[in-house]
Amino acid sequence: MEKRQVYRVRLSEIHEKGMDRRGFIKRAMAWGVSVLGGGLFAYPVFSFMTFRKSRKRTVIFCSDEQGSDVFFKDGVYLVHEANAPRALSARCTHLGCTLNFDPTADRFRCPCHGSVFERSGKWLSGPAKKDLEHIPIKKAKNGDLTAVVTL
Amino acid sequence: MSAGRIQTKISSALPRIGLSSLVLCLASGMVLIFYYRPAGEVFANVEEITTLVPYGWFFRQLHYGSGQAFVILMFLHTLDHFLKRRYVHYPMRVWVTLILALLLSFFTLFTGFILKADQEGVFAGRIFMNILQTIPIVGASISKLFIVSGNDFFFLPYIYHCFFLPILIVYLIRHHIRDWLPNRGFMMAGGACLFLYALLIKPGVVFPPDAVTPSVEGPWFFLGMQRLLKAAPPLWAGIVMPGVFMMCVFLLPLTRKRGEFSASAGWLLWGKVDWLRYAVIFMFFVYTGLTVKAMIWGP
Numbered sequence: 182m183e184k185r186q187v188y189r190v191r192l193s194e195i196h197e198k199g200m201d202r203r204g205f206i207k208r209a210m211a212w213g214v215s216v217l218g219g220g221l222f223a224y225p226v227f228s229f230m231t232f233r234k235s236r237k238r239t240v241i242f243c244s245d246e247q248g249s250d251v252f253f254k255d256g257v258y259l260v261h262e263a264n265a266p267r268a269l270s271a272r273c274t275h276l277g278c279t280l281n282f283d284p285t286a287d288r289f290r291c292p293c294h295g296s297v298f299e300r301s302g303k304w305l306s307g308p309a310k311k312d313l314e315h316i317p318i319k320k321a322k323n324g325d326l327t328a329v330v331t332l
Numbered sequence: 333m334s335a336g337r338i339q340t341k342i343s344s345a346l347p348r349i350g351l352s353s354l355v356l357c358l359a360s361g362m363v364l365i366f367y368y369r370p371a372g373e374v375f376a377n378v379e380e381i382t383t384l385v386p387y388g389w390f391f392r393q394l395h396y397g398s399g400q401a402f403v404i405l406m407f408l409h410t411l412d413h414f415l416k417r418r419y420v421h422y423p424m425r426v427w428v429t430l431i432l433a434l435l436l437s438f439f440t441l442f443t444g445f446i447l448k449a450d451q452e453g454v455f456a457g458r459i460f461m462n463i464l465q466t467i468p469i470v471g472a473s474i475s476k477l478f479i480v481s482g483n484d485f486f487f488l489p490y491i492y493h494c495f496f497l498p499i500l501i502v503y504l505i506r507h508h509i510r511d512w513l514p515n516r517g518f519m520m521a522g523g524a525c526l527f528l529y530a531l532l533i534k535p536g537v538v539f540p541p542d543a544v545t546p547s548v549e550g551p552w553f554f555l556g557m558q559r560l561l562k563a564a565p566p567l568w569a570g571i572v573m574p575g576v577f578m579m580c581v582f583l584l585p586l587t588r589k590r591g592e593f594s595a596s597a598g599w600l601l602w603g604k605v606d607w608l609r610y611a612v613i614f615m616f617f618v619y620t621g622l623t624v625k626a627m628i629w630g631p
């Protein structure tokens with residue numbers, strides 16, 4: 182009688198373990214399929230939602246606007262240098278705020294986190310660390326200067 | 333009345349006045365949506381609402397006041413539960429859902445700050461976009477889910493502010509709210525205060541996005557972060573540190589002692605010291621200190 186009971190207990194243990202293992206494989210497969218299926222669906226959704234056409238903005242400085250020492254237009258600073266004018270992006274290299282030009286100190290200053298840049302665009306102090314982006318400029322036949330900014 | 337009773341009254345009043353603010357905020361938002369356009373000259377559009385459209389100034393201030401009141405009261409409601417260690421009585425899933433709703437409420441406030449389209453709004457949007465872009469590998473893609481540069485700058489914050497977030501917040505708190513139109517007294521008191529606020533307080537001075545101003549401030553709840561961003565790299569100040577804080581808050585129910593809510597102790601109660609609670613209090617005090625400093629001496 183006692184033996185039979187022991188045997189029964191053992192059999193049920195084995196049975197449960199077997200079920201557990203089978204259950205585990207089943208559950209793992211279900212998880213695998215849902216992760217794979219979810220991924221197959223999520224990837225196109227994510228790609229769709231994060232796609233943007235690359236956009237550019239053209240900034241034209243006409244001859245009147247080229248007269249001042251430092252001129253700001255549509256996110257671009259046109260700075261007069263000894264040889265030729267230079268176009269600098271007015272976007273702070275830290276977190277993208279538009280820089281102000283301080284004519285007394287001859288420096289660019291960020292109103293958000295206080296980074297300071299030289300008039301050449303070189304980083305001087307503050308959290309930005311990187312120099313300002315230089316934008317290539319083209320001179321048209323009528324004297325206009327054109328800078329193309331990537332958005 | 334004993335101090336205990338006053339405390340209980342305050343505890344029950346906070347969420348009820350908060351709910352009446354939410355109702356007013358949603359209602360005034362539904363009025364504003366008829367004139368607000370998230371494309372073109374957005375700053376001019378907002379100025380028109382304030383100065384040209386009949387009663388526009390009133391609805392704008394009512395929306396602003398009720399939105400702020402809702403989020404502040406929800407924050408105080410959470411703080412009240414935190415101080416009383418009520419989080420140990422919540423199942424983990426419920427606590428996480430409610431904290432997430434509070435977090436999304438702050439995000440709704442922030443998207444509203446962007447949608448004002450004045451200088452501080454535009455700069456806040458750009459800073460948010462640039463911080464997201466600093467996340468390694470997926471940063472550039474993730475930022476495009478929330479905000480993009482160019483003509484569509486206000487479009488995604490608008491969609492989040494007017495549709496995704498309000499619907500999601502109401503969905504997340506649906507089981508938590510016992511009665512959507514609470515006690516008439518609270519409705520009347522909250523409503524009267526907010527109506528008076530909208531009638532008497534005029535919108536502050538705003539600068540157009542291309543104005544030259546010596547310093548630009550973020551929304552009050554991000555002043556501490558603005559201060560932090562001056563000292564620490566954007567990824568740390570904007571993502572990692574707030575992420576660690578939020579993770580600690582999410583895990584609070586796991587610090588329950590034996591017999592509190594369940595027979596076994598939470599697995600985050602190491603020894604007898606509730607270290608997670610102290611970590612949350614410490615981080616909160618540091619951030620509050622930074623915010624107060626920025627409020628007094630500028631960010």
